[in-house]
Amino acid sequence: MKIFGVAGYKNAGKTGLMERLVTEITGRGFTVSTLKHAHHAFDIDHPGKDSHRHRTAGAHQVVLSSGNRWAMMTELRGTPEPPLSELLAQMAPVDLILIEGWKRDSHPKIEAYRGETNHPLIAPDDPTIKAIASDTSITLDRPVFDLNDTAIIADFILAETGL
Template sequence: MKVYGVVGWKNAGKTGLMERLVTDITQRGYSVSTVKHAHHSFDVDHAGKDSYRHRVAGATQVLLASRNRIALMHELRNAPEPPLEALLAQLAPVDLVLIEGYKRDAHPKVEAHRAVTGNPLIAVDDPTIRAVASDIALELDRPVFDLDDTAAIGDFILAEVGL
């Protein structure tokens, strides 16, 4: 599988860019999966639901299945967070996996950047960031795209991964 990341500081536009890229690239006929890194605890089920009750009772994995979707939750129970490679190995094969976050990992990435956040560019010190998508013009040693030019960013990513 080909992998490509979208990174950036909080409120830089990562999730919106991810959403637009998934739409754009799937409309071109490619299959796409996503991985999203969260820096905090999160729940995909809620108190009172059967799956939540199973998990709280001590189950390591809880699989929910219906005719529309399946969801597998794996409770780490104080085990270390698995590396990105281990998570990717669990995905069904697709043409492209887009990864939101994991900015310190070695896969190629596009950095989302909004000037209003006041955050510095990650790309300046990170050669794995192959391009920047920004809401302002930037002078860099790599391509800079308008943050809203999803088609151009999609073209760049697909060319980078050979699709």
């Protein structure tokens, strides 16, 4: 499996770019999965549901399954968050895994950047950033793409990963 990331600070356009890239790349016939890092507490389960009751009772893992999809929730219960490599090992084989977040990990990535956020660019100090996708003009020692030019960004990612 090939992996490529989309990194950047909050409100840089990462999620929108990820969504467009998944649509574009799967539309070209490739299989794609995604991994998203959350910097805050999140829950895909809700109080009152049977699966939530299982978790709050102390289950380490809860699997939900239906005819349309299945999901596995793992409670860390005070243990450290697993590294990206461990999460990737849990993924089913596909052509490409797109990773949102994990901006300080060593996988290749494109940086999403919006000028209005006034965040510094990550790329100048990070050689794992292979290109920038921005809504503003940037001069840098690597490719800079229009943040909304999804087809060109997808071409770049597919070329970088050899797909």
